Amino acid sequence: MTSPLIEFIAREHPAFVHIPLGLVAVLPLAMLVSFHPRHGRALVGTSFFLGAIGWLGSTVALFSGLMWGRQINLIAPSAFLPVVASEKQVLQRILQIHIQASLIGFLVGGLCVFLLWRAWRQDAATPGEHRHHAGRRFWERGVGAPALLVGFIWLGCWGFSGKLGGIMVFGNEATNKAAAAADAAKRNDVEAELPIRALDYASLEPAEAAPMRSKAHGDRWRRIWVTASGIDAYKAGKALPAGAYAVMSTFSDEKGRPSTDPGPLYMKETKGDGTTAFAFYWGKVPEALQKDFGNQDSVYWRSPDPRIATCLGCHDKGGSAK
Numbered sequence: 001m002t003s004p005l006i007e008f009i010a011r012e013h014p015a016f017v018h019i020p021l022g023l024v025a026v027l028p029l030a031m032l033v034s035f036h037p038r039h040g041r042a043l044v045g046t047s048f049f050l051g052a053i054g055w056l057g058s059t060v061a062l063f064s065g066l067m068w069g070r071q072i073n074l075i076a077p078s079a080f081l082p083v084v085a086s087e088k089q090v091l092q093r094i095l096q097i098h099i100q101a102s103l104i105g106f107l108v109g110g111l112c113v114f115l116l117w118r119a120w121r122q123d124a125a126t127p128g129e130h131r132h133h134a135g136r137r138f139w140e141r142g143v144g145a146p147a148l149l150v151g152f153i154w155l156g157c158w159g160f161s162g163k164l165g166g167i168m169v170f171g172n173e174a175t176n177k178a179a180a181a182a183d184a185a186k187r188n189d190v191e192a193e194l195p196i197r198a199l200d201y202a203s204l205e206p207a208e209a210a211p212m213r214s215k216a217h218g219d220r221w222r223r224i225w226v227t228a229s230g231i232d233a234y235k236a237g238k239a240l241p242a243g244a245y246a247v248m249s250t251f252s253d254e255k256g257r258p259s260t261d262p263g264p265l266y267m268k269e270t271k272g273d274g275t276t277a278f279a280f281y282w283g284k285v286p287e288a289l290q291k292d293f294g295n296q297d298s299v300y301w302r303s304p305d306p307r308i309a310t311c312l313g314c315h316d317k318g319g320s321a322k
């Protein structure tokens with residue numbers, strides 16, 4: 001896993017960011033004072049110093065932010081931005097804008113540091129206080145008006161990014177609402193962790209009197225169980241009515257007979273809206289077969305998981321595959 005140092009850098013992201021942010025917050029002040037005819041000279045150097053340290057410091061902040069995002073699974077292990085799959089993912093959306101604002105700030109900051117470096121070099125090449133006196137228009141004095149403007153934009157980007165960062169750490173109405181909604185959805189989804197109804201197949205109506213061989217499902221021995229609300233339709237070869245579901249319990253084959261080792265459970269359900277949902281559950285995948293199941297020792301897939309797509313190949317549009 002990651003080293004303790006990286007972990008520390010990642011976790012302390014909310015602390016690290018204050019160093020560059022603080023420097024960039026005082027930077028416009030130093031730049032403003034650099035327009036002063038007499039104290040300008042020293043402040044050009046100071047501005048360059050503040051800007052350069054702030055900019056370099058921000059590389060640590062950017063890195064730690066990326067590491068942190070990956071550690072808390074908001075960013076995929078090899079990705080640089082979070083994926084926003086739906087409008088409901090408020091946190092991911094805020095994070096995306098947070099990252100964009102900080103990156104734009106970083107680019108603008110680079111430009112600012114360059115302008116400051118140029119002003120400072122020019123200053124060093126101009127003897128005495130000459131540069132700050134007559135002969136220069138006001139906006140050409142000190143660090144120069146363009147650098148000042150860029151400095152304000154830099155601060156603006158990071159200020160905005162920091163505000164979003166604060167929201168992500170401390171929450172606001174939108175993030176709290178999203179968290180509550182996700183919580184409620186999970187509580188309503190009793191089968192989020194386990195296919196509870198499928199596991200309770202013995203409480204359903206058996207559709208066949210004895211185990212049969214099923215070529216379609218790994219050539220295992222199967223038994224099909226259907227809810228009372230759907231058993232008549234099932235026996236008549238019709239699609240199951242809304243709310244009804246069928247479960248297929250399986251056993252592997254042992255010399256032409258069902259073995260005592262349970263195979264996976266298959267489930268097919270007609271939802272209230274008429275769509276068909278599938279679930280595939282295998283609590284203990286035998287070691288020899290794990291390579292076919294993403295090297296997992298236990299799998300639980302259900303619609304709309306893309307791995308359930310193989311079921312659709314035969315059970316198209318939810319109709320009986322027979």
Ligand code: HEC
Nearest residue numbers: 214216246247248266267268278279280310311314321322
């Ligand atoms: C190769 C084609 C094929 C694939 C792939 C397939 N099935 Fe089936 N399924 C069938 C057939 C044919 C039947 C009828 C019973 C049988 O032949 O075993 C069936 C029956 C079922 C049943 C019993 C209810 C019914 O409609 O008869 C369930 C539940 C089920 N399949 C679930 C699944 C799930 C979940 C998947 C994906 C993990 C899946 N099936 C993949 C062909 C397939």
